[in-house]
Amino acid sequence: MPYLEERGDAKSSAGEEALTASRMVRIVGAYVRPHGLALAGFFASMLLSAGALLLLPKLMATAIVQGAQRHEWRVIVVIFGLGLVWTLAGALRNFLITWVGERVMADLRTAVFRHVLGLSPAFFEKRRTGDIISRLLTDVALLKTAVTAALPYAPRSIVMLLGSLIVMLVMDPAMTLLVVLLVPFLVLLWRSVGKEIRRLARETQDRLADLGAVVEESINGIRTVQSYQSESRVGAIYENLVRSGLQLTYRRLRLGMGMSVATGVIVFLLIAGMLRLGFHQIHSGMLTAAQLTAFLFYAFFAAISSASISEAWGFLQRGVGAGERVLALLNAVNPIQEPQDPVPLPAGKGQVEFRQVEFHYPTRPRHYAIQRLSCTIGAGQHVALVGPSGAGKSTLFHLLLRFYDPQAGEILLEGVPLTRLSMQELRSAFAVVSQEPVIFSASARENILLGRPSATETEVMEAAQAAHAWEFLRTLPEGLDTQLGERGITLSGGQRQRIAIARALLKDPRILLLDEATSALDSESEHAVQSALTRLGKNRTTVTIAHRLSTVRHADWILVLKDGRIVGQGKHDDLLGDCPIYARLAKHQFLTDTKAL
Template identity: 45%
Template sequence: MKNNTYTVLSKLAVFLSHYKATLVGAGLALMFTAGVTLAMGQGVKLLIDDGFVAGSPDKLNGAAIFIIGVAVLMSIGTYIRFYLVSWLGERVSADIRQAVFDHLLTLHPSYFEENRSGEIMSRLTTDTTLLETVIGSSASMALRSLLTFIGGMILLLVTNLKLSAFVLAGVPVVLLPIMLFGRRVRNLSRQSQESIAGVGSYAGEIIQQIKTVQSYTQEDNEKRAFNAHVEGAFAAAKRRIRQRALLIAVVISLIFSAIAAMLWVGGNDVISGAMSAGELGAFVFYAIIVAGSVATISEVIGDVQRAVGAAERLFELLSIKSLIVAPGKPQPAAPLEAAIHFDQVSFCYPSRPDEAALSELTLDIPAGRSLALVGPSGAGKSTLFELLQRFYDPSAGKILLGGQDLRSFTPQDLREQLAVVAQTPTLFSGSVLHNIRYGNPNASEAEVIEAAKAANAHDFIERLPEGYQSDLGEQGVRLSGGQKQRVAIARAILKNPRILLLDEATSALDAESEFRVQQALDNLMQGRTTIIIAHRLATIRNADQIAVMQDGNIAALGTHNELLDSSPLYKRLSELQFQENKTTQPSMDKTA
């Protein structure tokens, strides 16, 4: 555990080391304020011996002026210290938050399948906020208290060696519970943070699926379930607070018991003339400074332990290695022919290692040609898209682009050659312009509008309250399904890729919009390698080839007419589609 703490602190030190000048400035300000605080004790001694006891108004005035001067210097030093240390806390926390987010963007998708997004978000927000508070406030208090403790102890020894023995005897007695309780506080702090993360994760999931919750009238059940999470987090927090409160109570009782004993001995020495009242006053001042420093350290150590736990959770994220990595010497993908070849590809999803999604699949897609994938659910159609984008690597076999293994390119270079239109389009919070321009951030507004027109989206966008500047809300909630689909198609058109991946790209459109968008897609597909997952006959008939997939492999390959004769599975799927088209009236897009 101790080694783990040192590891976390050493990683924190790396982030702090980027701001050496600020660290030095904060350190000097800390030492200055600690020194000035300790100098106040000499002011107390002068005030008592030269002012009160000697009965000299001039010396009393001088002592008062000295104390005021020290107070002014203390306030200036405190301002500088507080600003620099708070700045460091904010800056380092922001750097860690950015580093974690940047690293998350490079991780393989399967990591996010195995870990809840709410838990990750809690680390990115709650843990970094805690870290910011501790670095910017608690750590500063702890360092200042440590300096005043050391300086106070030295001055205690200088002022009166006999009384210092009482203080020194009490130090190990006070430090022992700090060490014992501190370790427990750290473990409980981590548990508390994880409980809070669970609360946030659960709440985020329910809010995201609020329509389903209300549709199934599960509000009361979800309230009870959320209450259980909240109470669990509260119970963890109570355990942590109980340990911290006990630590503080023990330290305070020990400290003031030692001070009482010291005052008793010192009072007798003043009465007997062994020491002056000013010396006792200065000694009491330093003793209170030392006691206050120990009390502050004992209180702050709980925050520091919490920060170590929070930092540990953040550095765990930073230490995760992505399963999808760029090669040492990557090949450029852009000059290669956009021909795709699957060579004996087998694949199992990490979450289902015993269930093959693809099994020794071999498939050729010539450059500039289109291939439609059909087959029952679970046949492996979407898995081909996942592997082509290198969200996963094959368990066996290889996938070639222009004769080169996909693993010879950087993931970014490979994905720049592709554009995907998914069955369920993904939109971001922000304007229509931002969402379409996601396909090409450097595109002009005129180019965005042209892409929207090609996707049959321009007319409904113009009718939105602020046109292309209209905010779509979280996940595009303010658009209908068909409108979302057309915005996603416009994004793909704007990217102008060499390879198109269309996953039921027209499934959410009404008959008229589908016809128009299909025309746009037909134009877009010209000269581009295109793979289409589709069940609609119009899309399938336009493809150069159709691959019938079953159980993770290619059951049949050919044109529409060829497969009607050679593939019973394709014939059955076609007949089912035909019957469905006959019995189902096309739904009209209410806002088309």
């Protein structure tokens, strides 16, 4: 929770494995390659427009000296033609590079998001949602700016700079030598400043991600924030983060400005030097005034080009900094890997076996959530899982769905280790109804269809009816088409749960995993949810994390869990006598459940 602690100096990309430049180029290159033709067009039009521009001053100088007497029209037409070529080729150049850039970034953004969607929950425990969002949005946008707004002008400026230098060299080698001597200084300046800009840009993006995280969390928990009157505290934390981001930006701006000024000063010193030399040469008759004018034009081109190269260099460094953050997501290795040659899931009614399973969450390497756990859940059985809070009950569900892999031991479904099954087959064998069912900001219909997107309208209706969801959906303004709001905020806890049950019914899985949540429900919706659950559990293996006496009474088998171990199993009446932990749970937890007695 970023806003519970001040974290102005935290560095979220610091722990990340740094991407080498060549790996970055390779990744981005793969997205650029399909647009080779457009890129070739870009380079051609760039060369054409630069060439036209380079020819202009020379022609004008010639025209002024000679054209005034003869071929007036021809000279004017040629110059106009060159201007036209320069304009059209320039427009095409801009269009093509922007087109490619936008397309590549759109593809990249989609690819990164798709990759992130497949990553194990373990990945997200170490990262904040706001950080991932900002990488997908602002970092990709920055990268795009670098690629579309800076990169295209860099080659043009380089071509212009080199072109100007060559023409100058031909016109007057002595003066050009003056220029060439200064180039290494410029390169050195850009390199050192560029590195710093890149670091600052990356840090700025980190701060932006922190901002996103604060917004995300406080909006999600707006009721808690307001009821504890934490608005001003959260606001202050936000402001501090904004300030520290601003400081970074200021530093980057100062650096960028310093670099531009230094470049400009160097360049104009150079021009002053040239003028001095040029006047001297005119006096000694080596150069005409027109030639010096043309030469100075090229010197200006060279100056403008180097200024824009230095600007592009800054942009590029920022882009690389942002690109590192985006590509780090794309580069993230999924701790949960699909098998190379999956075993098809055998037919069956949902038999599950745990063999000597040991597991700790990746963020808590010293705390074993499951310890040497072995048990079998027979096909078609109804098993109740009981135990104190923190015993590892929900963790068993996470392991069954392969959100995490155990560090030791094996879990088998129909006799096949989970790691040998394709993810698709494994996960379609289960449906979960959890304590806090997740409802997406979509219509009720779309939320139910999540269970099986191909289901027909009638099937959706039937599922809603069987889940006792139809009773309240019917009364909503637009029935199944009613938008349920972000996280189903417009529904009560019991209504959310019944939508989730309808979803599970539609999925029709072999094995049903239920995390009972009676505490959240009033007695009326509890009754509706209970009867919906009974219907859902018919004819399939069901594992229920039970908080109710009625559930454990009707279970075929009860597993008692404590500290990640099975400390008792059997039927209710036997466990009451044999298992003190169960007896205690029954006394304190179930006995309050008077309706079931």
